[in-house]
Amino acid sequence: MNDNTPINPKDELVTHLGAMRAFAMSLTRNATLADDIVQDALVKAWNNIHSFKPGTNMRAWLFTILRNTYYSHHRKRQREVEDVEGTMTAGLAQKPDHDGRLQMRDFSVAFDQLPEEQREALILVGASGFSYEEAAETCGVAVGTIKSRINRGRARLTELMQLSDDDPLEATEAMTQSIVAQNQRLA
């Protein structure tokens, strides 16, 4: 990417911190835990910068470290957090709208209900711009596995949000509102 300027990989590393936080958030669905993981992953990456191959995709390298950090150290703690917050989420989700349909403040509620492997596949490919191949390598699985996780994730979201083929516009609006609501909650 940077043919002209030899960049100190540690300087480049810093530029990916925002993306790392976003990816961690999609894994943990908890801002504090996400930043704890990013912090641990940052230290690991910094101390192992020699194992990064210049010219390869640093973001994919960092996301791999971040993922490993999450799955090996933080997942258990995550479940404890979820137990507490799950109760609140369930309360929200049970409040149907006037037409009986769950409104998607509820996109985030629906997203929360996906298995983490579907969440990460959706985020890597759908949001962070990874190719299927990069996502597969980052997650240590076959390309077909990533594709199927994405398909199942989308199908499940569609189902959870009761999106129908007949009203995609309504769905968009509902999702947009829900994302805004989610981000306000996180702020």
Add this chain to the structure above:
Amino acid sequence: MTRPEKTSRIAEEIDKNLRRAYDEVAQEELPDRFANLLQQLREKDSANPANGTGGEADE
């Protein structure tokens, strides 16, 4: 419009909303803890250059 088109449009909408949520976090200003941590890491590197593999790029 055929049904498959509408269905993939839902997929697009899902991606759009995923991106929006992702970008919002990605573009947030970094919390102070990261600036502090980076400063510590850099200080450690300069105190002990042997650890800074790749930190002293050939310029």
